[in-house]
Amino acid sequence: MRPESNEFKIARLMEVRSETGDTSTYLFILEAETEFLFEPGQFNMLGLPGLEEAPFSMSSLAEPGNNLFSHTIRHVGNVTNHISRLKPGDRLLLRGPFGRGWPVDNLKGQDILVVAGGIGLAPLRPLLLHCLGNREELDRFILIYGARTPDDMIFRHDLLSWQDSGFMKTIFCVDRLENGHGTSLHIREGLVTSFLGELDLDPLRTRTYVCGPEIMMRFVARTLLRDGHARNRIYVTMERRMRCGTAHCGHCQIGPKFVCQDGPVxxxxxxxxFSDVLL
Ligand SMILES: Cc1cc2nc3c(=O)[nH]c(=O)nc-3n(C[C@H](O)[C@H](O)[C@H](O)COP(=O)(O)OP(=O)(O)OC[C@H]3O[C@@H](n4cnc5c(N)ncnc54)[C@H](O)[C@@H]3O)c2cc1C
Ligand code: FES
Known part of the structure; x- marks a missing residue:
């Protein structure tokens, strides 16, 4: 962790984009800094004065010389509902960036498989953008994204451009598909795991990155292990209640691991x- 990560900083909201009925993407600018650098999969603690903080992964890719970043947030309780009421120009407190993100070293010659469920696509978006920026290094590049219904899918613009990119193979799926979902996305019915078999993956070349409900990550990982993929070529991200973000309070502990510092990836x-995970 960089020493300055734990200091409170002030972020100003620039723009809000609605993703689904309960999820929006917030574009922030970090005040008093000219640059905000972070790795794909890292997170910030966001809070408002007098309110608790909560952890949120960045959903954008950091750019050198730039202090803009975004978070994509599902509104479920105290902190998130307060964030949902912010207007452009409003400010909030931020500590971060924290944690270990998705490993993006030595991509050359790798097949990259990304599997996301629901809001789990948000922490994976910077990884996808990083891989797209390094596409000449990759061999195969596959995204499987599942949601409950087409209306629950986030980043519609990205999904469409990735689908039509000719470079990334995309599989979008939902639990229930009704006629006339009103998008140009090719959406199929089924769970994310039901499409793994048709990909003809090479276990020795494939790195898999997974984010979604723990039960989904469990079935994806177990299917891949059964097909000969190694445990150290599958990456998952864990969600736990957090308070300090710096491996001091113990709130996020799984066995001897601190999700805030050893993870979330x-x-x-x-x-x-460890017995306290569903994996
Ligand atoms: C590393 C990390 C990255 C995350 N990134 C994102 C992100 O990019 N976008 C996003 O929308 N959310 C993300 N989350 C989840 C987010 O932190 C929680 O939704 C947030 O803490 C809820 O705070 P609240 O005050 O709004 O809800 P609360 O009022 O605290 O709770 C509302 C309800 O949600 C339940 N709940 C809240 N947090 C959790 C949790 N972590 N695990 C299980 N149940 C919980 C509570 O039990 C309660 O039922 C991330 C979590 C972690 C640990
Ligand atoms: S949040 Fe305090 S130890 Fe991880």
Missing amino acids: FEYGDIAR
Whole structure:
């Protein structure tokens, strides 16, 4: 962790974009800084004076010389509902960036498989953008994104451009598909795991990045392990209640691991052995 990560900073809201009925993307600018650097998969603690803080992954890619960043947030309770009422120009407190993100080293010659469920696409978006920026290094690049219904899918513009990119293979799926979902996305019915078999993956070349409900990550990982993928080539991200964000309070602990500092991204083999996870 960089020493300045734990200091409170002030972020000003620039723009809000609605994604679904209960989820929006917030574009912020960091005041008093000219640059805000972070890695795909890292998170910030966001809060308002007098309110608790909560952790949120960045949903944008950091750019050198730029202090803009975004979070995509589902409104479920105190902090998130307060954030949902912010207007452009309003400010909030931020600590971060924290944690270990998605490993993006040595991509050359790798097949990259990204599997996301629901809001789980938000922490994966910077990874997808990073891979797109380094597309010449990759061999295969596949995204499977599942949601409950087409209306629950976030980042519609991105999904459409990724689908039509000719470079990324995309599979979009929902639990229930009704006629006339009103988008140009090719959406299929089924769980994300039901499409793994048709990909003819090479276990020795494939790195898999997964984010979604724990039960979904469990079935994806177990299907891949059954097909010969190694535990250290599957990465998952864990969600736990957090308070300090700096491995001091113990709120986010899983066995000896602190999700805030050792994670939130873990190699599957490093985290699945603890009894307090569903993996
Ligand atoms: C590393 C990390 C990254 C995250 N990134 C994102 C993100 O990009 N976008 C996003 O929308 N959310 C993200 N979350 C989840 C987000 O932190 C919670 O939704 C937030 O803490 C809810 O705060 P609240 O005060 O609005 O809700 P509260 O009022 O605290 O709770 C509302 C309801 O949600 C339940 N709940 C809240 N947080 C959790 C949790 N972590 N696990 C299980 N149940 C919970 C509560 O039990 C309650 O039922 C992330 C969490 C972690 C740990
Ligand atoms: S949030 Fe305090 S130890 Fe992780």
